Amino acid sequence: MTIEKLEELLESREGFSVEYKECVNGLNNSVFETVCSFSNWYGGFSG
Numbered sequence: 001m002t003i004e005k006l007e008e009l010l011e012s013r014e015g016f017s018v019e020y021k022e023c024v025n026g027l028n029n030s031v032f033e034t035v036c037s038f039s040n041w042y043g044g045f046s047g
Helices: 003-011 029-039
Strands: none
Touching: none
16 A cells, blocks of 8 residues: 555545544454454455
């Protein structure tokens, strides 16, 4: 992923292929669930 693509994603809203999570003191369990769902869905970004 290029820096330009990452910036584009960060400027966009959440949708079918983008979801934002807040992580203050580490990853919460919902992050893993989201990564798995994007990994199983066409067009998602998981890393």
